[in-house]
Amino acid sequence: MxxxxxxxxxxxxxxxxxxxxxxxxxxxxxxxxxxxxxxxxxxxxxxxxxxxxxxxxxxxxxxxxxxxxxxxxxxxxxxxxxxLAATVEANPFPEAVAEPKTLHVVFLAEAPADPGAFDRIDAARFAPDAFRLAGREIYLWCPDGVGRSKLAATVTRTGDAVGGSATARNWNTVTRLLRLTGGA
Structure with a gap:
């Protein structure tokens, strides 16, 4: 292909x-x-x-x-x-794959000019929700759902501020897109 x-x-x-x-x-x-x-x-x-x-x-x-x-x-x-294959491979939350609707990837148009902005987010305050920045992707795990997640709102706002535009997809969509490219 x-x-x-x-x-x-x-x-x-x-x-x-x-x-x-x-x-x-x-x-x-x-x-x-x-x-x-x-x-x-x-x-x-x-x-x-x-x-x-x-x-x-x-x-x-x-x-x-x-x-x-x-x-x-x-x-x-x-x-x-x-x-996209590298994004799937680098998933820091493999335990979330069993409930793919709880795992999202926020795709940033560019790498954050100030990645430290994400370090300033007190992630423990938002537990059990968690996130990881990896280059131009933010992995966002919201075990209780993303809709009401305060962490999701904070991370997305931060992504917009330091990395240009951002758009999120749930894990089902990310892996389906990878399959549509001919990837695993």
Whole structure:
């Protein structure tokens, strides 16, 4: 299988805002010249044949097209299949895999300029929730659910502040995207 990239669009079809039908997501990617496009779920998970451009360039191209399409900016983060495989492999919370809805990965557009900002979060205050920063990913484990997690809100805000845009996916979505790239 040829190399793939995964585009993660932030805030698509979530909570009734920024509606962008999956069929139109596929069409727009084809109009941009991307091949072998798969849209997973409705929430802006697009797998495509590697266009031969760096992920950051792919992200910019998709961001510009989506902004023109929707009339508002939408942050896009792109990872290669190899980067996504490394993210899955590096999971610091293997015990969470049994309950994948409790484990999330926050994908940062860029590595935090101030990774120390995460060190200043008093994680013990949020137990049993836990997180780990690893490069451009934040692993977030919320055993009681992410919806009401104060740690999730804190980590996401911190990620936005120090690493540009951030978008989260649950473990089921992350591993499914990896499979769609042809990875394990």
């Amino acid at each position: 040829p190399s793939r990239q995964v585009a993660l669009l932030r805030g698509i079809n979530v909570g009734g805002r920024t509606m962008f039908p999956t069929a139109r997501q596929r069409e727009l990617m084809a109009e941009l010249g991307y091949r072998d496009v798969t849209v997973h779920l409705q929430t802006g998970n697009i797998v495509l044949a590697d266009p031969g451009t760096p992920p950051e360039q792919t992200a910019r191209t998709i961001e510009e097209a989506v902004a023109a399409e929707l009339g508002r900016p939408v942050a896009v983060t792109v990872r290669t299949a190899a980067e």
